[in-house]
Amino acid sequence: MQQPFRGADHLEQAVWDRVCALLEQPDRLAEEYRRHLQEAGDNRARMSELSHLERQISAPQRGIGRLIATYAAGVIERAECEPRIGGLKARMAGLQKNNTRRRGGAGRARAELGHRPS
Numbered sequence: 596m597q598q599p600f601r602g603a604d605h606l607e608q609a610v611w612d613r614v615c616a617l618l619e620q621p622d623r624l625a626e627e628y629r630r631h632l633q634e635a636g637d638n639r640a641r642m643s644e645l646s647h648l649e650r651q652i653s654a655p656q657r658g659i660g661r662l663i664a665t666y667a668a669g670v671i672e673r674a675e676c677e678p679r680i681g682g683l684k685a686r687m688a689g690l691q692k693n694n695t696r697r698r699g700g701a702g703r704a705r706a707e708l709g710h711r712p713s
Contacts, residue, residue: 641697648694655687 617624659680666676 645694645697648690648697652687652690652694655683655690658683659687 617627662671662676662680662683665671666673
């Protein structure tokens with residue numbers, strides 16, 4: 596049988612004290628609500644952009660697959676296939692680097708928001 600957490604009453608009281616203090620400041624409550632809406636919109640835009648980048652990355656991946664299949668079928672020669680695959684790999688590497696940089700920026704922004712003073 597689990598024993599209840601000792602000190603939970605103190606925690607619950609502390610939470611309710613903060614809630615009551617916030618409710619006594621309707622301007623602050625409204626500002627926090629607006630900030631929350633803004634962050635949600637920013638997150639949606641960031642996710643849409645990252646989704647777009649991921650689709651861009653998948654295009655050269657598919658191209659490489661098609662080139663390999665075309666080469667395997669004997670339709671094109673190796674000398675024609677290799678530079679095209681190299682170009683697609685370079686394009687894909689640039690897109691992945693951009694995607695990683697953007698994801699890192701999003702993570703830093705979330706970390707900063709999480710550590711901002713109240």
